[in-house]
Amino acid sequence: MANFPSLKLIEVCKVSPPPTAAAPSSLPLTFFDLMWLRFHPIQRLFFYEFPSNEVSFHDVIVPKLKNSLSLTLRHYLPLAGNLVWPSESDVPFIEFAEGDGVSMTVAESDDNFYHLSGNGFREVSEFHPLVPQLPVSHNRAAVIAIQVTKFQNKGFSIGISNHHGILDGRSSTSFIKSWAQICIEESFIPTPKQMPLYDRSVINDPKDLAKIYAKAWKDVEGPNNKSLNLKFPQTKHGLVRSTLEFTHQNIQKLKEWILNKKIKNENFDSSSHISSFAIATAYLCVCTAKLEGLKEGKLWFGFAADARTRLKPQVPLNYFGNCLVGGYTSLERFELLSENGIILACDEISKAIRKLDDGALNGSENWGSMMSQATNDYSKIQAISLAGSPRFGVYNADFGFGKPKKVEIVSAESPYVFPLTDSQNSDVVMEIGVVRERDEMEAFVTIFNQGFESFFNDQHWDHC
Known part of the structure; x- marks a missing residue:
């Protein structure tokens, strides 16, 4: 994480799904996914006021978020895995191995909660400390990363960075709402229509667009560029x-x-x-x-x-x-x-x-x-x-x-x-x-x- 003077880092941990998780351990990308392969991550930021002064951030809120995230990953196992592109594979895919998990950062901020969660003018740089960096390298890319930040005694934020090449807005917000529901009620079981559907056969690809798109990415700075590093736009200062x-x-x-x-x-x-x-x-x-x-x-x-x-x-x-x-x-x-x-x-x-x-x-x-x-x-x-x-x-x-x-899309x-x-x-x-x-x-x-x-x-x- 970059050095932000207004932020105090408390903990960086890995939240893994329980061993009984029932979801595919490997998932190929479709041509719809491959369109966004090296696109910058999507970063959402949710601001919450503390419900009362009696609720402890470190003793109640953070443990509840961690435990419910682990339980939610039972159904969203690919989110705990990594994107890989082996030399023998035509297209990249998500793989999950035992011990994988989602990176969660816990931090405290000196910034003004009500200023950041308002509608008025705010410097875009003020939001950067509150969203996590997505762990990405040439050979491997995480699917999501999460940061929970406390603002003195006013409230807290949940920052989520997700790889756009793996899930779109509907999928990512469905995950967030499932996580929220399980945080309220740990025994909550999503209905079949709420459960994520991983069946790739519902996406017809008779023209083999997945291989065509994969080749387009390999040809950029190629001819066989299988890098999973992401491309970030230059944000103008001020x-x-x-x-x-x-x-x-x-x-x-x-x-x-x-x-x-x-x-x-x-x-x-x-x-x-x-x-x-x-x-x-x-x-x-x-x-x-x-x-x-x-x-x-x-x-x-x-x-x-x-x-x-x-x-x-x-x-x-x-x-x-x-x-x-x-x-x-x-x-x-x-x-x-x-x-x-x-x-x-x-x-x-x-x-x-x-x-x-x-x-x-x-x-x-x-x-x-x-x-x-x-x-x-x-x-x-x-x-x-x-x-x-x-x-x-x-x-x-x-x-x-x-x-x-307030909810902000920080990456925009x-x-x-x-x-x-x-x-x-x-x-x-x-x-x-x-x-x-x-x-x-x-x-x-x-x-x-x-x-x-x-x-x-x-x-x-x-x-x-």
Whole structure:
């Protein structure tokens, strides 16, 4: 672990599953996993207030978290293993050996709990001490790592780093919620639909995409580069993080404004559905275009979508691993800055979603080479993208000490990436994470808030 003056390291231990664990000891990666082979880890941070001053962090909370983690690993045995890529294997796989386990760090921080768990401006570097580094080398990579940090007598955080090449957001948050449930009730047994499904045969790969993607990675700095080291983007110094909210009222007002404008168009299809996702992300695209001003060319927007329900046959929702497809669209900047910019963006994003529904794997032969090249040099990625999803329900992760006060996706540290989560506030549809330089952040927040005001007052947004 790097040296952080605000952090006091208490313990680093290994939490192993009980010997009666019933899960595969070896698990191959599919082409869905291999897309993310050297992508940077996903780091989530859950903040919890202490339920009372009587509950001891070191004597009660940490032991309960350790014991329940061990019990949860009975069902998630691959998380305790390591990713390997032997010379004789065409594709990497996860292996679990007796004695393997998950690294857990216990620490104490002098930082301000309520500052970090708030929505205001916070330096992105302030979160780095609170999430663990994922143990990775050329030959071996851990699947997850965990850090539990106490903040004086105010609360604690659980930081989780997971290898994106092994599990996606649905799988990782399913694990977290199972761990939380078992922490509350050690005898809890997940239902068959809650248990992770390891059957790789549910992922059809008639074109042998797994080998094609593996070869794409080997050819990067190759010709036979089987390194499991991860590629990290360069985080610009001085960036700040803030959380904005889409309330139910915000979304409804935007939807009404868009529909009223469309109804005036005789070609309007009244049966067409406008999703909250399309409205919210269209709004973010317009806010970004306004912040960046009158630039020429296109603004690109890309997003990952769960493919489980889009594949034929469908993949069960409890499938363990990655099962993501990508959608994208390009938007003319000058059109985004017009009065109807949000309508244009909403229409194009909705089309991109429908396109995935009609053919989720179209163009999949090229995904491996595209991802390997992009991950090797993140600076080439100039599209707006998303991290997380409000559908994961991360604010339901209650370990018996109350629901999270705040959840952050720490690894989303680019101005081009907007983390999305649900919210503890019932009036909020989703929380949006924004990372910018401080002066840009102030301008973005103003644009974001003034845009709602202009729609509520039925003014032209392009005049704001």
